[in-house]
Amino acid sequence: MPRAWWRQLLSRFDPTPIPDPLWRRALVSCPLARRLDDERQHALRGLSAAFLARKRFHPLAGAVLDERIRLLIAMQACLPALEQGVRCLRGWRELLVYPGEFKVRRSHHDEHSGVVSEAEDVLIGEAWERGPLILSLADVQLDLEQPWDGYNVVVHEMAHKFDMLDGPPDGVPPLPDGINRRDWIVAFQRAYDHLSNDVARGRETLIDPYAAESADEFFAVVSEMHWSQPGLMQRAEPSVAALLTAYYGPSPAPT
Structure with missing residues (x-):
């Protein structure tokens, strides 16, 4: 039977169910989800539906997001929430997706000299406290193709989001x-x-x-x-x- 938090989710928040054909197509492309037992797959499906209902996807710089890739991102984002439940998804709403690596300009203040310098970082993912989660679509797809290489950008950034639930990471x-x-x-x-x-x-x-x-x-x-x-x-x-x-x-x- 599903865990108690799953029944609470159904009673408090009723997202649109993920259609069976779409879910089956996504499972084929996501080995991490495909290898879950039936109970955890069922929980992941419900969490993914809640994620899709709560989060707003914004494709940037020409990125193309169809319903399948949105679901695949949601599935990987919700894998780390399987034990803690939907409460881990709170505190932010926007998800920005670039086609590949993206640049972020940062300012650095040297405490000793007082000098402020600026530089550009090239990233594949970033999570802002109370702000958006940002991803490289190319790296999301690479992680789906190579699921056992030790890397997963969606999981990495979701870990930061979980870390930020009680303040700065x-x-x-x-x-x-x-x-x-x-x-x-x-x-x-x-x-x-x-x-x-x-x-x-x-x-x-x-x-x-x-x-x-x-x-x-x-x-x-x-x-x-x-x-x-x-x-x-x-x-x-x-x-x-x-x-x-x-x-x-x-x-x-x-x-």
Whole structure:
């Protein structure tokens, strides 16, 4: 039977159901969803319908979004919400989709010199606190074609969104009652420090070195690994892997 939160979703919010032919077509293209058991597939279908009803997609710079690709984005965005439910989707509404990489101009203030400099970053995804989620369509499609390579831009950015539910991102999202906050902080900080030390020393790492950029990027990167390479995540940091399973539920990826 569906979990209690799923019944609450149906009673509080009644999105338009996803038609069977569209759902079957999307499952063929999304191995992560296709490998879920029947109960979790059913939950994902309902969450995806709620996502499509609540979020507004904005194709930019010539990106083309048909109903199938919108659903595939929604499915990947809702995979990380399977355990926590629809409440994880709150706090934002807009989803911007570029055809490929996009540029973002940023200002940097040097605290020591007081100099403010500007630079352009080239990104494939970004999540703003209380603002939009931004994606590269080319990378979304690549993740669907190569689901077990350790990367998933939609999952990465959704992890940031979950992290921001209780304020600025810090690598600690709101946790369910079954996960001790102190245990999470200790395990993630230890793993982050270990990775940062290895990266600083030029050592090869099982976790993408980008995760050493900050605690919130570490959480987003290991979230990708949980869904696409859980075996490697288990080898790299068993305590973090166990917490990710408790938070997200078991990964359907081959181990």
